[in-house]
Amino acid sequence: MIYTVTLNPALDYFVRVDEVKIGLVNRSAADRKEPGGKGINVSRVLKRLGHHSEALGFIGGFTGEYVKNVVEQEDIGTNFTTVEGDTRINIKIKGHEETEINGVSPVISERALSRLYEQLAALSPGDALVLAGSVPESLPLEIYKTMTAEAQAKGAEVFVDTSGEPLRQVLEAKPTFIKPNHHELGELFDTVISAPEQALPYIRQLHERGIHYVLVSFAGKGALLGADGQIFAASPPKGTVKNSVGAGDSVVAGFLAAQKEGRSLKEAFCFAVAAGSATAFSSTFCRLEEVERLARTIDASIWEG
Ligand SMILES: Nc1ncnc2c1ncn2[C@@H]1O[C@H](COP(=O)(O)OP(=O)(O)OP(=O)(O)O)[C@@H](O)[C@H]1O
Numbered sequence: 001m002i003y004t005v006t007l008n009p010a011l012d013y014f015v016r017v018d019e020v021k022i023g024l025v026n027r028s029a030a031d032r033k034e035p036g037g038k039g040i041n042v043s044r045v046l047k048r049l050g051h052h053s054e055a056l057g058f059i060g061g062f063t064g065e066y067v068k069n070v071v072e073q074e075d076i077g078t079n080f081t082t083v084e085g086d087t088r089i090n091i092k093i094k095g096h097e098e099t100e101i102n103g104v105s106p107v108i109s110e111r112a113l114s115r116l117y118e119q120l121a122a123l124s125p126g127d128a129l130v131l132a133g134s135v136p137e138s139l140p141l142e143i144y145k146t147m148t149a150e151a152q153a154k155g156a157e158v159f160v161d162t163s164g165e166p167l168r169q170v171l172e173a174k175p176t177f178i179k180p181n182h183h184e185l186g187e188l189f190d191t192v193i194s195a196p197e198q199a200l201p202y203i204r205q206l207h208e209r210g211i212h213y214v215l216v217s218f219a220g221k222g223a224l225l226g227a228d229g230q231i232f233a234a235s236p237p238k239g240t241v242k243n244s245v246g247a248g249d250s251v252v253a254g255f256l257a258a259q260k261e262g263r264s265l266k267e268a269f270c271f272a273v274a275a276g277s278a279t280a281f282s283s284t285f286c287r288l289e290e291v292e293r294l295a296r297t298i299d300a301s302i303w304e305g
């Protein structure tokens, strides 16, 4: 079974404002609401790719109810823990550029946290656990490290997509897979990485430190994958970007789905990049047929190893 954990879910509120005028009243041309948070997005994309998962994490208030209802209507398993306070609202403004304002998490109580650890204690070999997104302020920054160790002790594989200090800390537990984007990888090594070639020594280092799959995404410049002593590079397909929110989550879901289907490493990597691009090219998330179509156009070459 695949479990996704979203410690900090959101109601994503998308607004189209052709030109944002700071200090004035702006009126949106269109808007829409979606359940959000990285783990929840991974579950939603997995569903579109034909894989069932169960979404765990903390939700609260009317916004939390909305998130849970929509996810359940999509026939995705949920076992959320309810907290006091409202799940945050994250504002995604689509104008000439994309601007995001992510809200503040409700406080997570000791009791709610214990319930999540009880869920991890029930994992078993063959399970995959996805830990994705930011860590609420009321929780310790090393929480992903602790959760990874708990899950591994039960024989589960752990896939992590986070940034900053939680990413730095979780590396000590050697999760199976990480997917920083190039900004996040740069932040980790206190440097700036803007081109794929610059990421090679850092991917090598992480892989040698025991992270089996290190997938670094470069938005429109594609992605690199360090795995099995090799580094693969893939250029993304060309297309018109409609919405990049969730593109990274689609890469994680795509890689996991392809792995579960027993595809080769190279195929899984191309499928993951295709899922990211298919999401970027659509107004919501990717569809399986489009991912398969794009995956056939992507070639992953070996840069090292
Ligand atoms: N302009 C683009 N053209 C083609 N593919 C794209 C483009 N932007 C993103 N993608 C696809 O999405 C993947 C992930 O993008 P990105 O590196 O922006 O991830 P991210 O920063 O984690 O995304 P997000 O946080 O917005 O979900 C890329 O590897 C690529 O496959």
Ligand SMILES: O=P(O)(O)OC[C@@]1(O)O[C@H](CO)[C@@H](O)[C@@H]1O
Pocket: 008, 010, 012, 035, 036, 037, 038, 041, 090, 102, 132, 133, 134, 135, 245, 246, 247, 248, 249
């Ligand atoms: O604030 P975090 O947890 O880092 O990111 C949350 C978020 O921006 O990530 C998803 C897209 O990847 C959105 O659905 C959500 O709003």
